[in-house]
Amino acid sequence: MKKLILLFAILLLTFGEIAAQTEIKIPYGNNPEAGHYKEINGFKMYYEIYGTGEPLVLLHGNGGSIKGHARRIEYFKQTFQVIAIDSRGHGKSIDDSKKQLNYVQMANDVSVLLDSLKIKNANVWGQSDGGILGLLLAINHPDKTAKVATFGANIFPGKKAIFNEIDQMVLDTLKATKDPHTKNLYTLLAYQPNITEKDLQKIKCPVLIMSGDRDAIRLEHSIKIFNNIENSNFFVMPGATHFGAYEKPELFNLVLMSFFKDPFKKTSSVELFTGKK
Numbered sequence: 001m002k003k004l005i006l007l008f009a010i011l012l013l014t015f016g017e018i019a020a021q022t023e024i025k026i027p028y029g030n031n032p033e034a035g036h037y038k039e040i041n042g043f044k045m046y047y048e049i050y051g052t053g054e055p056l057v058l059l060h061g062n063g064g065s066i067k068g069h070a071r072r073i074e075y076f077k078q079t080f081q082v083i084a085i086d087s088r089g090h091g092k093s094i095d096d097s098k099k100q101l102n103y104v105q106m107a108n109d110v111s112v113l114l115d116s117l118k119i120k121n122a123n124v125w126g127q128s129d130g131g132i133l134g135l136l137l138a139i140n141h142p143d144k145t146a147k148v149a150t151f152g153a154n155i156f157p158g159k160k161a162i163f164n165e166i167d168q169m170v171l172d173t174l175k176a177t178k179d180p181h182t183k184n185l186y187t188l189l190a191y192q193p194n195i196t197e198k199d200l201q202k203i204k205c206p207v208l209i210m211s212g213d214r215d216a217i218r219l220e221h222s223i224k225i226f227n228n229i230e231n232s233n234f235f236v237m238p239g240a241t242h243f244g245a246y247e248k249p250e251l252f253n254l255v256l257m258s259f260f261k262d263p264f265k266k267t268s269s270v271e272l273f274t275g276k277k
Contacts, residue, residue, distance in 0.1 A: 024074060028084070029067030029091065040112050041105070043095035046086040047113065051077030054146075055122040056260070057110065058084040059130030061152075063185055065091030068127075072245070075253050079261070080123065085110060087133070089184060101184055103129070103193045107136035114144050121146040123260045127245060128152045128216075132193050135225075138203040139195070149208040149259055151252075152242045153225065154217050155195035161221045200228035206264040207232040210255070212240030212247075231266060233259065 034048040048066055050073055058069045058076075066073075066084040076082050086093040088109050089101050110133060114122060120143050126134035131153025138145045154161040162170075174186040207229045211222040213236050226234040235255055237244040245252045270276070 024070050026070075026074075028070040028073050029065050029086075035092070037094075038113060038116055040109050040116075041088075042097060043088055043109075044093060045088070045109060045113055046092035046094075048073075048084045050082045050084075051080055053080045054260075055114075055119050056080035056082050057114070057122050057124045058082060059110070059124065059126035059133050060085075060087065060090065061126075061128030061130055062189055063090070064127070064130075067091070068246075071249055072125075072253070075249075076257075079257070083114075083117070083119070083122070085113065087130075089181070098180065098184075101188045103132050103136055103188070104140070107133045107140060110137060111141040111144050120144060123147050123149075125149045125256060126151070126153065128242065129188070132195075135195060135200070135203070135207075136193070138205055138207065139199050142202075142204060145205045147206045147208070147260055147264070148203075149210060149256055150225075151210040151245050152212065152215050152217050153209070154221060155193060155197075155200065155225055157189065157191055157193070161218060162216055163218060166216050197224070197228045200225060201230070203229050204231065206259075208235060208256070208259045209233070210235045210237065210244075210252075212237050212242055212244035214239070214241050215244070216242040231264065233264075233266065 028048065031048055034050055035046060037044045037046055056076055058072060060066065060068050065086050069084050073082050073084060087106050088095050122144055123146055124134045124137060131150025134148040134150050135153060138148045159167045170186055170189045174183065174190050177183050177186065209222055209226045209232055211217060211219060226232050237248060237251065240247050
């Protein structure tokens with residue numbers, strides 16, 4: 001069991017780093033030419049900006065950082081102004097408070113950063129925890145979100161949202177770890193978020209819910225999110241895990257680019273066949 005817990009911890013906290021592959025020469029996540037620090041809500045947030053065009057905010061998962069977005073930045077900076085962020089308590093962001101991380105606070109941090117950059121109506125993509133932040137931005141800071149896409153996001157913790165074995169590994173790791181930073185990250189996973197269906201129904205901007213067909217998040221949970229957001233599309237990546245965005249980058253980039261650049265549609269088959277809207 002200890003080996004399984006260790007393996008899960010390594011996967012969860014470092015998987016995002018593998019995107020910084022050998023042939024990419026730009027040191028994404030540690031690039032002095034594109035990196036900035038800004039005082040946000042009592043900590044120093046680190047972020048990097050690349051490209052020009054419509055703003056696209058990239059939000060990493062639990063334990064991740066900008067480094068995990070290397071290939072994604074390479075692709076999307078050709079079309080967008082990419083703003084990649086290290087969340088509070090992650091990457092190069094500096095938070096000396098040691099307070100327990102909170103998704104609502106972390107989403108507010110992003111909103112304040114965008115205010116400081118004079119950015120409204122940004123496109124937002126988030127992986128896992130980053131997807132949760134994207135949903136919270138759309139709920140609590142609607143002026144910041146033009147379109148939001150998530151991959152492997154959940155709206156509440158526990159076995160009704162996450163597969164039993166993975167949820168148990170989170171709880172076991174939380175009990176076993178003595179490292180304060182790891183405890184902070186896993187406490188976040190174990191007890192948050194707490195987004196209701198009524199909260200989701202407040203979202204007005206277009207949202208793309210993405211999931212691997214073998215995700216850590218139960219497919220029925222992702223469908224629940226999709227069903228409670230009026231202007232939403234749903235994409236299930238075949239043969240993909242929680243890390244489908246990394247496993248099948250070309251397919252992922254194609255779908256995400258289409259969502260952000262094409263007109264949003266939600267015409268149903270019922271409407272097509274009956275002519276009723």
